[in-house]
Amino acid sequence: DVKVTQSSRYLVKxxxxxxxxxxxxxxxxxxxxxxxxxxxxxxxxxxFSYDVKMKEKGDIPEGYSVSREKKERFSLILESASxxxxxxxxxxxxxxxxxxxxxxxxGPGTRLTVx
Amino acid sequence: xxxTTQPNSMESNEEEPVHLPCNxxxxxxxxxxxxxxxxxxxxPEYVIHGLTSNVNNRMASLAIAEDRKxxxxxxxxxxxxxxxxxxxxxxxxxxxxxGAGTRLTVxP
Numbered sequence: 001d002v003k004v005t006q007s008s009r010y011l012v013k014x015x016x017x018x019x020x021x022x023x024x025x026x027x028x029x030x031x032x033x034x035x036x037x038x039x040x041x042x043x044x045x046x047x048f049s050y051d052v053k054m055k056e057k058g059d060i061p062e063g064y065s066v067s068r069e070k071k072e073r074f075s076l077i078l079e080s081a082s083x084x085x086x087x088x089x090x091x092x093x094x095x096x097x098x099x100x101x102x103x104x105x106x107g108p109g110t111r112l113t114v115x
Numbered sequence: 116x117x118x119t120t121q122p123n124s125m126e127s128n129e130e131e132p133v134h135l136p137c138n139x140x141x142x143x144x145x146x147x148x149x150x151x152x153x154x155x156x157x158x159p160e161y162v163i164h165g166l167t168s169n170v171n172n173r174m175a176s177l178a179i180a181e182d183r184k185x186x187x188x189x190x191x192x193x194x195x196x197x198x199x200x201x202x203x204x205x206x207x208x209x210x211x212x213x214g215a216g217t218r219l220t221v222x223p
Binding site: 004035040041042043044045056058059090092100101102103104105106107108109 | 147156157158159161164202206207208209210211214215216
């Protein structure tokens with residue numbers, strides 16, 4: 001089974017802190033994605049990556065950056081956390097060539113609270 | 116961007132079929148239709164997807180209207196474990212658009 005793991009299930013940070021959310025997948029997938037999920041808004045794509053060191057902006061990249069130094073790991077960085085970034089963050093992966101066309105495998109999510 | 120419209124909630128009885136509707140009247144010719152579901156405290160789980168033809172897999176069936184402006188996810192025999200939020204999603208070349216989903220309640 002594909003496994004996507006996220007470094008924390010719950011995280012509390014203060015406004016202005018730099019926050020790292022880590023995601024690791026164990027199926028050698030080329031594509032990785034970061035979403036945030038908010039009540040009434042569904043999931044929204046923040047960034048995605050088709051390969052190591054490659055990144056593409058999603059619908060809401062402002063305030064975020066990403067890093068993909070290794071194929072299995074995709075990090076989401078909040079350079080200076082703000083309260084409006086309080087949300088559930090979900091990581092996903094999919095095999096090469098499928099991108100958004102076929103199945104994505106999601107991690108359990110990290111619920112981030114910024115105070 | 117094309118969007119999807121789903122009912123906020125639906126109820127079903129256990130072991131009965133469930134038909135979850137989705138409208139996507141502005142779908143483009145290359146958009147795929149996906150269904151994912153999300154159980155409490157978990158990430159979304161893939162259910163099924165299709166482009167033009169109806170699709171079946173071990174979890175569900177997907178019926179796509181001939182004009183592709185709507186689709187229906189069919190759970191053939193609902194179980195209590197099928198209680199979840201079901202998302203109808205359109206995907207293009209570089210994006211995947213989630214709606215608010217339908218919360219399915221299954222009554223024993």
